[in-house]
Amino acid sequence: MEEKTGEIPNHTHCRSCAKAIPSDKTFCSEECKQRYLEAVKKQRKTSYIMFGILIALVVGAFVIMLWSV
Numbered sequence: 187m188e189e190k191t192g193e194i195p196n197h198t199h200c201r202s203c204a205k206a207i208p209s210d211k212t213f214c215s216e217e218c219k220q221r222y223l224e225a226v227k228k229q230r231k232t233s234y235i236m237f238g239i240l241i242a243l244v245v246g247a248f249v250i251m252l253w254s255v
């Protein structure tokens with residue numbers, strides 16, 4: 187198999203749409219940046235909610251355990 191290293195200039199991919207972009211950039215456009223930040227914000231919110239549910243479950247189980255003794 188032939189290695190084609192070096193043919194593609196140093197590049198990375200847009201974190202939002204995965205388009206090839208220069209390696210000193212993170213996003214191909216301002217729009218993609220905004221979209222990505224928006225997605226991260228939503229994801230963080232979701233993980234907070236999941237964490238809250240987990241805590242509630244643990245506390246709930248603990249309370250039930252105390253009550254059943």
Ligand SMILES: [Zn+2]
Nearest residue numbers: 200203214218
């Ligand atoms: Zn993009």
